Amino acid sequence: MSSTPAESPTPAAPRAAILLVDDEESLLDIFVSALSPDYECMTATSSREAEFILRKNSFKVVIADHLMPGGNGMSFLVRAREEYPHMQRVLVTGYMKPEMLLRSVNEAALFRYLLKPVSLTELVNVTAEAVKLHDLSVKG
Known part of the structure; x- marks a missing residue:
């Protein structure tokens, strides 16, 4: 009797890319810890840095804090909607x-907003729902 191989014969699908934007690096670390098992996470500590990253990478979801030095998250998400309409937007x-x-x-057509303190379970669930909606909007 032959044993089944531990590895799947087909390669795993690439993980969805998520951009997390917050000026509090400790919060970014917590969010990345919660989301990185399922998603490819990139972080930015300002809306300016996030806009630079968006020009070079493709994301299914962006999760941005509202109050940050040098520009607020809402204005950033409004601009992101204009340039990347399929990318789902979540405001913290x-x-x-x-x-x-x-x-x-x-203006921002947010997928959802999360109130601080953010529950990590809610963060993971909202991110999963946003990724599904992104995929449906791209296929549709």
């Missing part, structure tokens, strides 16, 4: 005022 914020919620829907 400490509070969501009604006018910000309206702008997030109308």
Whole structure:
């Protein structure tokens, strides 16, 4: 009787690429730890750095903090929507005022927003849903 090989005969599909943007590096490290088992994660500590990375790489999802020095996450996500419409956008914020919620829907077309402190389970679940929506929007 022959034993089955431990490795799959077909190569694994490439992991979805996620861009995480936050000026707090410790938070980025926590997010990467939670997401890296399932996704290829890149990080940026400012919206300017994130825009540079976006020009050189393709991502299915971007998760950005709202309040950062040198530019806020919402404005960054609005610009990202214009250039990369299929990339799903998630905003992380400490509070969501009604006018910000309206702008997030109308201008940034956010997939979702996460309130701080972010539950890592929620982060992983929202990211998985956003990747699925990205894939559907590209196929559709």
